[in-house]
Amino acid sequence: MSWLTRLIERPKTILGKEGDTPDGLWIKCAGCSDTLYNKELERSEMVCPRCGQHVRVSAAQRASFLFDVDSYDECDTNLFSQDTLNFKDQMRYTDRIKAANKKAGNGDAARNYLGDIKGVTTSVTMFEFAYMGGSMGSVVGEKIALGMERALERRCPYLLITASGGARMQEGILSLMQMAKTSSVANRLQEAKLPFVCLLTDPTMGGVSASVAWLGDVIIAEPNALIGFAGPRVIQETVAEELPAGFQRAEFLLQHGLIDEVVDRREQRDYLKTLFEHLMARAYRQPN
């Protein structure tokens, strides 16, 4: 099995087996094996209160944690993937899209929001990992571009929250080109001096990692998130060496100087509000 497939299938093991209760009220934490009450886990933003394990969440759920109550709307919901290459592996791409729509909603692998984070209006793009492994195809690329452009229009910060196995192979070279597209638009945020912050969550790999995910002014990650260019299995096969402990985890990246900070999900709102306010304060304004 490939690392990508394993990544896609991992949420089951993270969530663990549902308990004896028929409605899945209890969840076994993959971090500490403790049995948790579902409601309790939700109250702590799907972070295990005992061991700090960050359970993967959908974009909708993350939005409900991130934004101030009733302050946010989803945008750019009118974009849909198409099968330009007439791509067929063991399954047709069109069928994969249908299956993904059924599983994770028809917002493709990224969702755009405009909302307030502790009062700071922010344009946000969040990956939807459950949708084809958060893979970046043309729709995801366009949503990121639109999310950035919304920040430019509103003159507000742009926040990108990644969770992706990489490029969407079923769109072939068009998916690769989304790396160039999104990276190009990031220049306009820089020119406009608007904050661009990347929040890397588990997992952020391949073409997403090697493009827009690493172009923020400040880059933060969730604890223990797997982040890297090549998948650990590919690397292991290539170099035939034991991978170092904690390899490609958020803390490992922090140690190697590749990201600014590891921030617990429960502290992200405060962290972002303060950061955005700093970056927008402009103590030294250029005289007119």
Add this chain to the structure above:
Amino acid sequence: MATYLEFERPIAEMTSKIEELSLMGDDADINIAEEVERLNKKKDELVHRIYNNATRSEVAQLSRHPDRPNLLDYVPLIFDDFQELHGDRAFADDAAIVGGIARFREHSVMVVGHQKGKTTKEKIHRNFGMAKPEGYRKALRLFRLAERFDMPVLTFIDTSGAWPGIDAEERGQSEAIARNLMDLAVLKVPVISTVIGEGGSGGALAIGVGDRLFMQKLSTYAVISPEGCAAILWRDRKYAPQAAEALKPTAVDMQELGLIDGIIDEPKDGAHRDLEGAANFLAEVLYNSLTELLQIPVATLLKERENRLRNLGEFTRK
């Protein structure tokens, strides 16, 4: 020794037949010269048929043919006074990417590209053209140097991909590639990229963002190698030919998708059997493209590049 791929075998057989015949003295019964000419014509037809009807999987193999020219094979044939510039000024000199300043007819240009290596020793030295972060950072340093001296940039893509190694990850492979994508998009000089072999994923794109993109006739450009794609989507590498078909990685595919500005012709025997012929086609297209780009004011150039990048992708709006 020339290398022949499985589907090139008829060409090899014909070639050795012609060689044998040429070595024979004139015989009373047959006119050797005439016979050689006849066979050569037949060989040309055979070559034409094989390369023009090549499946996508065969083109993928040709794009990484062991005899396919590397950038440094072309450099002396296309450029003069090449001065190689080394290192990223931070960590190392990555030999998987070479770069330097050269004269292209009347212009001084920055040349940057992958170099896979030809001999086993050179391949190991160059890590088979799979660059590490320091390779991409060297490239970026040279792009910036070119910008400072109003020097157009010509990049040459030929890599199976960026190096998937522990060291590369530790030094920020993702960041290095991403930075190049972002900075190339606004580099204030013309950038022309050409795929001269294998265009492998992000490792190729990292030196491939610019104003013009060309592909040699027998090159490929894909988001993932057919083998890698097969391993993930078919869960078995032996489906690589099917994956190559699905990925549509050839120059013709890329042109149909509207993603390239032209296909650069190759000599009838392919670049891998006629370096000079390939260099001539390459130089012609690059010179014409450069001449055109040099007329465009920088503001227009950047605006057009921005639009080009912004419009990448195919989706449905409802």
